[in-house]
Amino acid sequence: MFERFSRDARAAVVGAQAFGRELRARRITTGHLLYAVAAGEDDAAAALRAAGATPIRLRDAIERGAADPLDPEALRAIGVDLAAVRDAAEAEFGPGALDAPDASGPYRLRGPVFADDAKKALELSLRQTLKARQKRIEAGHVLLGLIQDERFASVRLLTEAGVDVAALRADVTTRLRAAA
Template structure:
């Protein structure tokens, strides 16, 4: 199947592994593939940005969903913990940014795809066939990620206030324009 992927589509899948590794996640889920698409410069990235999805906000949402996001200062304050004071003390002792990237955070070796991310990639082929396209572009991958609203990618975008139907329509129009 990957031989039918455009260069941008292949790069987004490779970038998904880098995103999962950077977040110290053990698997590559649909949310990592979504991050990989957003880092690319293709139609999928443009459509996502047009709908208000930006890399930093998406990375934060993915990390929070997995419980690896930044510490919530307000939540800690309710427990009597002053995050600013903790950060200041840690940086005095261990250096600037000591709480930002814990040692050993980056995972090495192969990171497997989850069942949902594999399904989303399979669905990208179905969307390409449905649209009568002979190649699988990054936009087809985005359609695959949006196909099942149970996928983490679709849930995160919904939580971010993205109109999934509107995004599907926009990316389909972009793909049809590119194929013409």
């Protein structure tokens, strides 16, 4: 499928992988893909910026969400003191025992893999391309795939940033038609 991707769309996929590795993520999510599209220099990135979703705002939101995969608030609600658990684990197994594994370790030769929702978003980008009767998958098609399913983290990130997802979809569709 990647042979159909334009330079900008490929850059978004590669950028998402790099961002995921930088955050030491286990999986590349729709959030990583959204950030990478926003960091581009094409019409899709311009549409995101026009909607108020800048790369800096998206990166901050993703980093906040990735700061601790063990949600201290959720654990506290069920009576678990995360600080006490960390202290006990580190006393028994050493510092950083609960930290995410190093993505560069011997069993992570290829880095993080794409999460199911990210794979689905990329598949949806292909469907968007075919629906528009275009031959190449552009970054705009990737963005349309990322905002097609309201369960995706990418949609949640945009909504939390105050973006009108329906208006963004219309803007991206218009930009893709104009460029075709």
